[in-house]
Amino acid sequence: MELRQLTALELGAVIRRGEVSVAEAAQAALAAIEAEDGALNSFITVEGERALERAAQLQPGVKEAQSPLYGVPMALKDNICTKGIKTTCASKILGDFRPPYDATVVERLAAAGALGLGKLNLDEFAMGSTSETSWYGPTRNPWDPDRAPGGSSGGAAAAVAAGLSWYAVGSDTGGSIRQPAAHCGVTGIKPTYGTVSRYGLVAYASSLDQMGPVCRDAGDCAAVLDVLQGRDRRDATSLDGDYGHLLESLSGDVRGLRVGLPAECFGDGLDGQVRQAVLAAADVLKSRGAQLVELSLPALEYGVPAYYIIAAAEASSNLARFDGVKYGWRAQGYGDLSELYHKTRTQGFGLEVKRRILLGSFVLSAGYYEAYYRKALQVKAVIKGAFDEAFARCDLLLTPVAPATAPRLGESLGDPLEMYLGDVYTVPANLAGLPGLSMPCGFDRQGLPIGAQLIGPHFGEGRLLNAAYAFQQDTHYHKQTPKGGQRA
Amino acid sequence: MKITTELIAHISQLSRLSLPEGEQAAMAAQLERIVDYMDVLSRLDTGDIEPMSHVFPVRNVLRADEEQPSCDREALLANAPARDEESFLTPKSVE
Numbered sequence: 286m287e288l289r290q291l292t293a294l295e296l297g298a299v300i301r302r303g304e305v306s307v308a309e310a311a312q313a314a315l316a317a318i319e320a321e322d323g324a325l326n327s328f329i330t331v332e333g334e335r336a337l338e339r340a341a342q343l344q345p346g347v348k349e350a351q352s353p354l355y356g357v358p359m360a361l362k363d364n365i366c367t368k369g370i371k372t373t374c375a376s377k378i379l380g381d382f383r384p385p386y387d388a389t390v391v392e393r394l395a396a397a398g399a400l401g402l403g404k405l406n407l408d409e410f411a412m413g414s415t416s417e418t419s420w421y422g423p424t425r426n427p428w429d430p431d432r433a434p435g436g437s438s439g440g441a442a443a444a445v446a447a448g449l450s451w452y453a454v455g456s457d458t459g460g461s462i463r464q465p466a467a468h469c470g471v472t473g474i475k476p477t478y479g480t481v482s483r484y485g486l487v488a489y490a491s492s493l494d495q496m497g498p499v500c501r502d503a504g505d506c507a508a509v510l511d512v513l514q515g516r517d518r519r520d521a522t523s524l525d526g527d528y529g530h531l532l533e534s535l536s537g538d539v540r541g542l543r544v545g546l547p548a549e550c551f552g553d554g555l556d557g558q559v560r561q562a563v564l565a566a567a568d569v570l571k572s573r574g575a576q577l578v579e580l581s582l583p584a585l586e587y588g589v590p591a592y593y594i595i596a597a598a599e600a601s602s603n604l605a606r607f608d609g610v611k612y613g614w615r616a617q618g619y620g621d622l623s624e625l626y627h628k629t630r631t632q633g634f635g636l637e638v639k640r641r642i643l644l645g646s647f648v649l650s651a652g653y654y655e656a657y658y659r660k661a662l663q664v665k666a667v668i669k670g671a672f673d674e675a676f677a678r679c680d681l682l683l684t685p686v687a688p689a690t691a692p693r694l695g696e697s698l699g700d701p702l703e704m705y706l707g708d709v710y711t712v713p714a715n716l717a718g719l720p721g722l723s724m725p726c727g728f729d730r731q732g733l734p735i736g737a738q739l740i741g742p743h744f745g746e747g748r749l750l751n752a753a754y755a756f757q758q759d760t761h762y763h764k765q766t767p768k769g770g771q772r773a
Numbered sequence: 774m775k776i777t778t779e780l781i782a783h784i785s786q787l788s789r790l791s792l793p794e795g796e797q798a799a800m801a802a803q804l805e806r807i808v809d810y811m812d813v814l815s816r817l818d819t820g821d822i823e824p825m826s827h828v829f830p831v832r833n834v835l836r837a838d839e840e841q842p843s844c845d846r847e848a849l850l851a852n853a854p855a856r857d858e859e860s861f862l863t864p865k866s867v868e
Binding site: 380382383385386478479492518521522524584586587590591593594601605608609610611612613614615619620621622623624625626627628630631634639640642643644645646647650656657659660661662663664665666667669701702705716717718743 | 776780781783784785787788789790791792800803804806807808810811813814815817819822823824825826827828829831834836844845848849851852853854855861863864865866
């Protein structure tokens with residue numbers, strides 16, 4: 286049995302039936318990482334010894350396991366705190382930081398019998414769309430090593446696509462799960478804001494950040510999200526809900542489902558091959574009984590500027606804590622306390638992080654606050670209102686994830702504004718706190734994966750996952766693997 | 774709007790960052806382009822719309838005031854770049 290070809294749920298099933306031990310699964314992943322990740326750079330930290338210890342600890346409980354993911358090896362984006370395990374945010378400034386506590390999602394995964402392989406590469410502090418701003422070097426796209434995997438959860442998407450991990454947990458502030466999932470041909474979902482506790486996620490923009498799964502298909506995403514979601518008193522924005530039934534709710538029945546196609550998401554700036562693939566995905570849903578609804582959401586045009594103002598403002602505040610005093614790296618050769626702060630932050634942060642901190646300080650500063658930050662919060666209300674109206678006419682929206690397929694390495698770094706504009710289809714869901722899912726829906730002429738996005742109303746995860754599940758019953762894009770392979 | 778090197782110096786100070794002189798002009802040019810683009814927001818009349826900080830109307834989330842152990846001091850100090858037995862160490866900041 287080629288374990289690396291299985292989905293997380295398939296692996297969970299063979300572990301449960303005793304056909305494969307937890308240690309065998311862990312060893313298969315560790316061997317693959319050892320052999321292939323030197324070129325890919327999807328991991329920052331691999332915890333091989335710890336993984337094998339954990340496998341031995343999990344094995345006796347296999348028969349009584351409650352979770353279908355029990356014993357399945359996985360990995361975490363390296364902005365999620367893991368007790369005693371280096372957590373870097375791909376930044377020099379965090380140095381050898383080993384958190385004194387686990388994030389809530391880490392506790393929940395552990396309770397479900399997850400086995401951690403290590404920590405995954407990302408753009409520094411999750412600020413970027415290509416995973417190239419990492420202090421630990423760029424991650425490469427498994428489909429084409431000269432291309433970026435997308436970002437900021439690029440390590441997560443690349444590792445899952447390459448078969449180095451059965452699933453991963455990433456974070457999404459403006460598309461950081463969905464866009465790399467699209468560029469690497471895997472399925473990912475950013476859940477409704479407040480449904481996954483942010484406790485232990487290193488904050489970038491707290492009102493937008495949300496963690497979620499990066500997986501091989503919709504079924505795996507549902508199973509992982511069932512583990513992650515839940516109210517947590519340590520996150521004051523966490524919401525009560527009826528969690529834990531996503532996997533069992535997947536039926537593939539989309540008859541009567543109203544799928545909205547916003548005209549603004551299929552216009553100028555969209556690559557022709559991407560447009561064609563996403564519209565073909567709409568036709569697949571239609572062939573299964575869904576109803577296509579054309580609509581217009583002009584407010585989406587304001588998503589990118591509003592997003593970058595709000596995200597930068599919150600980043601400038603959140604990243605004030607990195608000062609070389611309590612944890613992480615400290616610069617040498619300072620005189621007074623102020624110089625300690627300045628030198629540590631100037632030398633410890635990379636260029637993109639500094640750019641966003643400065644932009645954030647600017648939009649919050651006296652004289653500019655009203656015109657930029659306050660205005661952006663008003664626009665956020667407008668966008669939220671536009672989605673509310675759209676969801677009166679349809680059950681979910683179908684759009685592209687990104688305007689084009691994966692960029693060549695280095696191509697995006699010279700022009701930050703151009704990179705920000707690439708987030709046009711993903712940031713609105715973060716501003717409105719909505720769930721958004723990315724699923725593979727085709728390949729361009731270079732053989733690079735194309736992603737389609739589904740956006741739903743608050744708590745609409747089940748609807749999105751079921752539509753993606755239905756789509757994946759009739760298509761095989763999610764089964765393709767890099768280098769011409771295909772999963773059974 | 775024009776982002777001058779004086780404005781860069783001001784927001785750098787607010788951000789506790791000291792860009793090398795060679796980087797300041799490039800940063801000013803990039804931020805100017807980004808801020809110019811953000812001005813598209815002024816085309817949208819937002820009148821008296823209430824600014825929205827959170828999409829869910831969650832406010833004043835309270836919990837029971839119960840005593841609980843906080844994180845162990847030694848565990849917290851373990852990550853400090855400079856420390857003694859019970860404190861983080863920094864240069865003197867008050868006379």
